Amino acid sequence: MGQHNISSVAHLIAEPVRSVILITLVDGSAMSAGALARAAGVTAQTASSHLAKLLDGGLLSVESKGRHRYYRLAGAHVSHVLESLATIGPVTPAWRHTPNRPAQALRFARCCYDHLAGQISIAVTQSMLTRGFIVEAGERQYAVTAPGCEWLQQLGIDMNDPAFGQASEHARQCLDWTERQYHVAGPLGARLMDAFLAWGWISRSSAARSVSVTALGWEGLKQHFGISRDACGPG
Structure with a gap:
């Protein structure tokens, strides 16, 4: 596994809006861009930009149903990485x-x-x-x-x-x-x-x-x- 790949994925996850989007999807659900924008507290245009980067980075997948597009984590391996990262550092009292x-x-x-x-x-x-x-x-x-x-x-x-x-x-x-x-x-x-x-x-x-x-x-x-x-x- 190359250093470039690790740093690229880490950069994608580290951005606050993208991290909220990813954590929102950790339960395995599929959500629309609008719902994810509301969860992250950003505009639809901002969310769309972040979703495109997460798709390109292989962290998300998208499914079209009629006129709507629904985003979900690319697989259990992404959820496992997110949960593992959350265990680093103490859980404060x-x-x-x-x-x-x-x-x-x-x-x-x-x-x-x-x-x-x-x-x-x-x-x-x-x-x-x-x-x-x-x-x-x-x-x-x-x-x-x-x-x-x-x-x-x-x-x-x-x-x-x-x-x-x-x-x-x-x-x-x-x-x-x-x-x-x-x-x-x-x-x-x-x-x-x-x-x-x-x-x-x-x-x-x-x-x-x-x-x-x-x-x-x-x-x-x-x-x-x-x-x-x-x-x-x-x-």
Whole structure:
């Protein structure tokens, strides 16, 4: 990887308006230029200029639907870079204990591209580790154990699905930028979030990356993961 490529990508991410645009899309959503302009607090013309640079730099992709164009991150690798950058440097105590409700909600549970992040995701990961359903396996990887495969099968998640790929690729460790602990990512993390959404355990926010746990979700998390609402805090 050449120095020029690193510096070019770093320059694209470092610009404040572009960084806001990228972070806004970290949940894997696709948004119009107008919506991204409002999120970044700039004019449509300014946003259009920045979006063009992000497209040229390979950080975004665009899809046309009729007269509208929708932008999204170019892939999970871009989200992973952004989340990794966010873990550099300390999370200040002031941020951790902020009374700001949106910030609290983001720390509790949010989308990290195609999987869950935040306190609830850490709790899910720790439950699976404690119960022996996953184990640490090499650098930044988890392996799903035989009991884990059986347990996931009972939940309706088939680890033999070809979409999971090779066993060594089933579950990746993603460093949570607010909690400074690893949560489950990769195909398993994506399937868990899809399942939680399908079962009505969690719901997405229409205005932010945060997600909320429903009453049905708390029942399911307690039954299948041993996670109680009181132990996790507000959600």
